[in-house]
Amino acid sequence: MKKLKIGIIGVGRLGYEHACNIANRVPECELVAISDANIARAKEVGEELGVSAVYENPKDLCEDPNVEAVAIITNTASHVDMIKLAMDAGKHVFCEKPLAETVEKCLKAEEIIKAHPDLIFMLGFMRRFDHSYQIAKKKMENGDIGDVILVRCYSQDPISIIKGTLEYAPRSGGQFIDMSIHDFDLIRWLTGSEPKKLWAIGGCYEFKQYKDWDDGDNVSGLMQMENDAMAFFFAGRAAAHGSAVETEIVGTRGTLRISAVPTDSLLEVMSSHGVCRECYQDFISRWHQAYITEMEYFCNCVQNGIKPYPDVHDGTQATKIAFRCKESFLKNELLTLE
Amino acid sequence: MKKLKIGIIGVGRLGYEHACNIANRVPECELVAISDANIARAKEVGEELGVSAVYENPKDLCEDPNVEAVAIITNTASHVDMIKLAMDAGKHVFCEKPLAETVEKCLKAEEIIKAHPDLIFMLGFMRRFDHSYQIAKKKMENGDIGDVILVRCYSQDPISIIKGTLEYAPRSGGQFIDMSIHDFDLIRWLTGSEPKKLWAIGGCYEFKQYKDWDDGDNVSGLMQMENDAMAFFFAGRAAAHGSAVETEIVGTRGTLRISAVPTDSLLEVMSSHGVCRECYQDFISRWHQAYITEMEYFCNCVQNGIKPYPDVHDGTQATKIAFRCKESFLKNELLTLE
């Protein structure tokens, strides 16, 4: 199978992870072009990864005839413009989450994609591609836990990186749109349903500055899904133990719990603190393999003409939920999704 | 220290557990009298435990001059009457949860107890006395986890006893008043606050008969406390793995999780199912030591004139929350506590 030729737009922290994966860790593709607003950074990464086609202007990358597919890892506000650039140039698109920073823009993205039915579009909710989540989903499809009663989702950043977290906070989009949106996607994926009613709460338990951004440092919410499944989510910015993403699916026949102890090591440490497991301290380590697996899947879809999931609609729905949760949080009211 | 002489009213399943503890496992007291509507059962237990004072009428037990304190383990509907009988006869009272089946009756209990300020009254929310919860509470008081952000409570009966669960269901009071009331007490105890707003949902995911009792086989709810702490509870009737009561306290400095694997054995079984921990299959085994510890504490309070907690007001508040949750569940509305 010929390797898919991918150009990447955006090689910041997460973009760099994707660039390395595309270049070196995903057999199905190769990295052929790089674009970044910071052209020096683009050149540096290009040199490291052996990519000579380096562009300041993403349009140039999209129009590079050697590029077959474009990976968009830019700031959220530019996603939809980039999707348009790439698709209008006839390129398949992999776009990082979240799809856009407003529901209106999400709908615009849907139109663009609809206008290019021959091109593949995939949204990067990478959690779905994590090994543990994939096993869980297979067990669910296999009927191992019966029908879904409750999905519980925790997403916590570690206190160890709080400095960066606080710096990034004002332009992050906030807890609901930046962080919990992953869980909104998981809730939809795992329940197979949409929220009917939701109520979100929270506050500034330690970092009062979140108030200035109409946000909380810790928030949570309860949802009633169309199919009556229940969903609870919690998001925090400063977990003592690590980068803690935990998901639980309670079913009528059994329960699956993913990552109650968030670690990639099989090491137990016996010390004066007891028997301890040390945890992930950053999300890129946590999801490293999931980023690879989602890219393999994207290549596979392009190469075999398969429609990938999560798709643009998944992006729109998760964004809708995020905005309604934020509204519920701000008004302290029970809301319907629409 | 002289042993406290306790008479017990009600020696059904849980009453028998208490009777055995009082007679044989709590050094601070002795069992001196037994009353049960089923007099044959009372006699049988009396014979087994060497107690000759056996009464059909609880009034007779309360008036037995040898009895110093009365343990009430009857059906919920009779609790307040029993409290009155015992206190009017000048006896200290230990009463099983829930305090009563209506808030009105709870308030009546408050009056009775207020009228006997010299007598000790304690309500049996035994979870507070479980070893793990006591360690957790001490760590919280010690400031180990900072301020409380979220309390999460699960209470699940095991599928292995579903037959009994379903038989008992119609007269149990329902998920909120019978089961989740424990968690309402824990939430109040662990947050040190009262609910400001709450929303409860759920449904009949497997056992449709719960519908007939205006109940669900699985329910959950989210609460915003007066102090802005968040609380989530979930209650189910048929967990595949066992009698699963799990409580988690997320704080600004750390998190405490109690009983993610609900077992009293330190055994791991390596089999074709993987590495497994087998779980409790009934609540009496789960809380056996907590029932003993709460009775030791009750005796200690009587003997030393200490006001015990949980008290009657804790019973009223938990009942109030239970009824508001049920109302929220039935109306599918966001409610305030009052």
Add this chain to the structure above:
Amino acid sequence: MKKLKIGIIGVGRLGYEHACNIANRVPECELVAISDANIARAKEVGEELGVSAVYENPKDLCEDPNVEAVAIITNTASHVDMIKLAMDAGKHVFCEKPLAETVEKCLKAEEIIKAHPDLIFMLGFMRRFDHSYQIAKKKMENGDIGDVILVRCYSQDPISIIKGTLEYAPRSGGQFIDMSIHDFDLIRWLTGSEPKKLWAIGGCYEFKQYKDWDDGDNVSGLMQMENDAMAFFFAGRAAAHGSAVETEIVGTRGTLRISAVPTDSLLEVMSSHGVCRECYQDFISRWHQAYITEMEYFCNCVQNGIKPYPDVHDGTQATKIAFRCKESFLKNELLTLE
């Protein structure tokens, strides 16, 4: 059932635990007499537990006609003499481990007991009565793990009590006879076989003073049993995390592991150390319930005329193994048991 009237000889640290259990926590018996070389201590405990028959001389306790059975919790060197006193006075005997400090004395104990075939004798290897070990044994008897391949035993005291450990060390009998003897009993019990060959090693890894007592602060050994099962034991005096007794049985069909995380709490602590379980810091907490269960079993055997296990022969065999291990350790030679 009439309560068995027990007199206790020795109310030091562990003797006090037994005295409290007999008096207050084992329904099948009552404490009717106390003897201790330290008569003031005996009186103090008697007062606390409501026992008026207090003796300086154990012979007097044995001859007290109100005493039906004697619990011997004295120093090891006096065990056999106490057994003789008690049995010659016609009393059933529960004796703490180890049976004696020499194999010769063990054999003498066997003779004494043989001479009183109508009296019950039980040796207190309490680990067999721990809930987790009892479940494990039942699973083995049920065939769940097939045939035994390997038994692995760890016994470690915690560093938190090292001061007391070092003070007690010179008169403890040493690692093999004081500590590992528990594991020798478990190995015999779990494999159903006797050692054919053994090799023990070790050293003074931190506390050089053990050298003066012909001992090591950490030792281990490998045994080949008559039935070809393998057994490995390890004993240490200063585990960082706690009082760590771990036992594993590897079978042809499965494996059972007991107490890899030695704790009586169901609490997980999420902190900067990761996800931690805090551990037992003393053996009396660890085995509290086992001490109760073994006493219940002893009473039951007396009351129903059942021959109890572990018996005197179990004591002799474990002592034999301990001495051969010590010899192997001192000579650094592979030895047979006999």
Add this chain to the structure above:
Amino acid sequence: MKKLKIGIIGVGRLGYEHACNIANRVPECELVAISDANIARAKEVGEELGVSAVYENPKDLCEDPNVEAVAIITNTASHVDMIKLAMDAGKHVFCEKPLAETVEKCLKAEEIIKAHPDLIFMLGFMRRFDHSYQIAKKKMENGDIGDVILVRCYSQDPISIIKGTLEYAPRSGGQFIDMSIHDFDLIRWLTGSEPKKLWAIGGCYEFKQYKDWDDGDNVSGLMQMENDAMAFFFAGRAAAHGSAVETEIVGTRGTLRISAVPTDSLLEVMSSHGVCRECYQDFISRWHQAYITEMEYFCNCVQNGIKPYPDVHDGTQATKIAFRCKESFLKNELLTLE
């Protein structure tokens, strides 16, 4: 950095894993040539991985001027010949474990390598490169657990692949040389010492055919190291739960335990079996990332002129230990290493 051009000899099961890693998952190298006695297989892999230089004769691969380094993944008996071929052709060598099937051949390998001091040689004991082992080693070097007292090593194949295990057994070299040799390397690496004395035992607990190969289906052994550290190893062919490689290092200040639950998933399954973790069922999944990491390290050593570990001497020593253990097992005698 220019990618290291590697030719691989042997693309059987494990060879194929290495070939894929070199070609697609290790950024520091590329796969430029393939040789296999089964030329059809070599061609097939070459086609899949885009490698056109395919040879039946390994000598041709070694002499291919485009090849800078050779990875040897052939049967053990041919390792030393292949090393000679490659080094005489001026190529750096990565060689799978075990180094050779006799100590004499190991020593011959040492000579060959000594004769090419300018070439890099590395032996593939991949366990050292596993993430958990690397963290453990770093903690040890950091002094976190003080001095090493005991290393305990388990290596068990799962029952789920027993058919293949038994087919491979006659030509595997046996438990000590094929399986436990990994643990012998770990013991040397973790204690920093060589065995002084050792005793190995075992038997045919289920699969009597191992007797025909002078082997056991389960074996274990105890070692006393030159520095007085103790080491225990256990190897089995049919663990019920999975591919179970567990290593524990007990130190004077703490203990490290790796892979007590051997799984790459963060999933807990709550079912009628309790709370379960499912385990690895094959060694290639277990060590997938370690195989990649060791190859990255090898490339790094070649590119920067660093002498890699494990080296040829590590191979010789582990083989020596394996043979002495086998001798001890067959004679049932305590042996010194030399």
